[in-house]
Amino acid sequence: MRKKAMSLPSVELKQGMVTSLEIESGVVKGINYKGDERTILAPLTIVCDGSFSGLRGLINLPKVTKHGHCVGLLLKNCQAMDPGYVYALLDQRVGIYPIGMGEYRVLIGFPGKVPSTSNGDMAHFLKTSIAPEIPPELYGAFMAAVEEGQVKVAPMHSMPAVPCSSTPGAILLGDALNVRHPASGNRRRHERGYE
């Protein structure tokens, strides 16, 4: 989207780290950022700084609460028996769903502490506690993903998405506004006819 926007003649690109929103009398008037200029004013500010948004808190929205972590792996070059379905294993703590041709995402929910990815605890946990539950046709790809060490850890948040009409002048987009559980995204893909 950034590349596409940059290609348009009507778009002037300035890049920098936004430090705060410029707010006057409860109305968002623009942003302050670290770069060549310090403030940019605009009739509308679009806030889209991702799920770790530091700017969301400046707008009058319900607070984000953390509910543990989610560990993700990408399985490549494999095919499940029922490619159109989401697998839920270990009392729904583990979800496996297709994300492309021969590619599956494994997501593991952790309500508490996550094993360390740097000292080998995570790999040991995945091989001993999760691997035995993986469907046989995905087992090899799962072990390969663990060996490659491509394990991503992300916090799980509850972030209610409500219109931010109490702070005019800004809208939130993307993960800064709301993050859905991946299983619901997968369902929407199937409703659109993805196979």
Ligand SMILES: Cc1cc2nc3c(=O)[nH]c(=O)nc-3n(C[C@H](O)[C@H](O)[C@H](O)COP(=O)(O)OP(=O)(O)OC[C@H]3O[C@@H](n4cnc5c(N)ncnc54)[C@H](O)[C@@H]3O)c2cc1C
């Ligand atoms: C493990 C995992 C698997 C996923 N799989 C899928 C999938 O299969 N399909 C799917 O549709 N989605 C998937 N998602 C979700 C998807 O990645 C996000 O929904 C999407 O990236 C959100 O886009 P965004 O632009 O809102 O935020 P981001 O992609 O997080 O982008 C935010 C941007 O804002 C920048 N930024 C942050 N703070 C500032 C600041 N102060 N000033 C300036 N810039 C700033 C960041 O550098 C970043 O470039 C997955 C997510 C995870 C964690």
